[in-house]
Amino acid sequence: MKPSLQFRLSQHMALTPQLQQSIRLLQLSTLELHQEIEQMLEQNPFLEPEDDVPALDLAAAEFERQRNERQSGEDTASSSSDADGGPGDSDAAGIDKADLGTTERDDWENGTEREDFDGISETPRNNDSNNDSDDYDPMSRNAPTVSLQDHLKAQLLGTRLSTEDMAAVEVLIESLNEDGYLADPLEEIAASLLPGDPEDADEDTLDELMSRLRCALGWLQSLEPVGVGAANLSDCLVLQLKTQAPSRIRDVAIDICKHHLELLARRDTRKLMSAAGATEGEVKQAQGLIVQLEPKPGRAFTRAEANIIVPDVIVQKSGRGWKVVLNPDVMPKLRINDLYAQALRASRSPRGTAASEGHTAMSSRLQEARWFVKNIQQRFDTILRVSQAIVDRQKNFFSHGEIAMKPLVLREIADELGLHESTISRVTTAKYMNTPFGTFELKYFFGSSLNTEAGGNASSTAVRALIKQLVSAEDAKKPLSDSQLATMLEEQGIQVARRTVAKYREALKIAPANLRKAL
Incomplete structure (x- = not known):
């Protein structure tokens, strides 16, 4: 083969680390974002929370405060001395102890203040706003709910069961699921209590254990709440x-x-x-x-887990329209540690040395911290832009509810903002908006369109809301079938097939007509 040279011109996109991080942060939920931030704060020394004041700043502020107080005291003492004519008088210092609060007066007389030089309080701070009542319990909000197992075991204390029967009942109590049902059959529970292989166990021992468990089950089913310990x-x-x-x-x-x-x-x-x-x-x-x-x-x-959705954005009334603002509770406040950054700039070493390599590594960490702060800000800016575009398209929803929802697809928002559809998809996933009608995921405001007789389009979300209204107003003795619902929608100008009505009804978790019929 004869060697030859060829030139080719091609285009390809390379995702820089900064762009990759920006994309990854954009698709994270609020909880995942805060976990990512906590991890970054642990790994990168140049990154710090904005609400944390450095110790040096605290010390300097405290020193300045004490110096101003001393100067103020000296000026007051001097003026009082001139007025009273006696520098040796005890009241000439200008400090009237009766004018001080009880705690402040005691601290002054003891030669201490409420905060030391390092800004750390040595004496507990009083919070009268939370202690207006003697019955106030600061842990009442976090007091754990009594579990079903604890409730049942507390009732056993009033019985005269033997030690063996008490242990058997407690075994069954621990076998209950969260609904109060016995999770496993008595045979499996008995087999789990036998030492070694259950197949090699003595039949008399197994029968005795089963008899004790049946007796324990009777005791368990006699406790409150009634129905606990049932098999099904x-x-x-x-x-x-x-x-x-x-x-x-x-x-x-x-x-x-x-x-x-x-x-x-x-x-x-x-x-x-x-x-x-x-x-x-x-x-x-x-x-x-x-x-x-x-x-x-x-x-x-059942102790329900705290599954409270914190919205990323909040919709507020603004004149005749609606505006979107970011929720300040979910916005992280980060900044670059200026002290470390200045120290890094001042510690430049000749190239080729170990110190120079360390300086280069730390410089990359500083750049990484700057990128992270910038990408966090860009994430919330994008969420705000997309949310405002959604609100502008769905104005009627915020005034009249879901029945006034309009058809909307990702492409429309992407074209309006000059973004890719995949970016809109990432922004609207696991991001929530607080509205006058509740908190919804941003994806909720997107829906396919259905044709109408007038030639327009109706949103699938609005159609589902209309189906819900029709079902709620139906006669319980003669519930509406899917075909009847499709006919009623068609009478209102919405063309929808019976299969589509059935799909929407199932999505709304509405039972079929035969199960909705009252006896």
């Missing part, structure tokens, strides 16, 4: 019904819960009447009794 929903409802006064309706309800829960869920009154051997009136009364029961006895003791 049917067992849970029956346990609650048995605590009520005997009656014909109660017996019918127990029979339905034991054998015919599926028919009850389907609201098949005729088959329920035949299966339970009851009249229509008795079945309806039994249903009314069953719906008053608690299907999850442990619900009241």
Whole structure:
């Protein structure tokens, strides 16, 4: 082969580390962003929170304050001495102890102040605003809720169970799930308590253990809340019904819960009447009794995790329109440590030395910190721009609610702001907006369009809201089917297929017509 030279011209995009970090920060949620910031603060010494005042600044400010106070005291003493004519008089210092507060007077007399030179308080600060009442408990807000297990164990203290029975009941209590049901069958619990391989266990030992667990289960099911320790929903409802006064309706309800829960869920009154051997009136009364029961006895003791959504932006009324502002609670306040940056600039060493290499490494960390602060600011600027563009497009929503939502796709916002659709997608994911109608993810304001008879378009979000309104206003005895809902939407000028109505109804978690029908 003959060697030859060829020239090729091509274009390609290279993502710099700064651009990669900017993209990554843009798609993070608020919680993930704060975790990223905490990690960066630990790794980069040039980065610090803006609300933290350096110790040197604190010391300098405190020294300046004390010096001003001394000068003020000397000037006052001098003027008082001239007025009273006696520098040796104890009141000539110009300090009237009666004018000082109790705490301040005691501190002055003891020769101490509320804060030392380093700015750290040595005496506890009083916060009268939080101590107006003697019954105030500063930990009341964070007091943990009593768990279901603790509640049940507290009830056992009043029983006269033997040590073995008490231990067996506690084993079952620890086997309960958060709903109050027994998570595992008694056989599996017994097998887990046997030493070694359960298959090699003595049958007499296993039978004795099972007998003790059954007895313990009876004790457990006698505790409050009623229904705890049940194996399934049917067992849970029956346990609650048995605590009520005997009656014909109660017996019918127990029979339905034991054998015919599926028919009850389907609201098949005729088959329920035949299966339970009851009249229509008795079945309806039994249903009314069953719906008053608690299907999850442990619900009241479930400690719900703090899943509060903190909005990234807040929509506020501005004249006749709406404006978007960033939520200050989620905006991190970061800055470059000037003390370290100045020290780095002053410590330049000749090239080729170890000190020079260290200087280069620290310079890169300083540049990294600057990039990080800049990318954080750019992230919130982009979120604000996109949010304002969404609000401008969905003005009617903020005045009339979701039924006035307009069709909107990512491409429209991207073209308006000069950004890529992928950027809009990153911005609107896991970012939330506080509105007069609640807090919504930014993606909520985007929806596909449906044709109307007038030739316009209707948002899928508005159609779902309309379906919700139609279902809420329907006759419970004659609920609307998906076909009827599609017909009613068409009468209002919205062309939508029955399958689409069914999809929207399922998205709204609305049951089919046969399950919405009242008995």
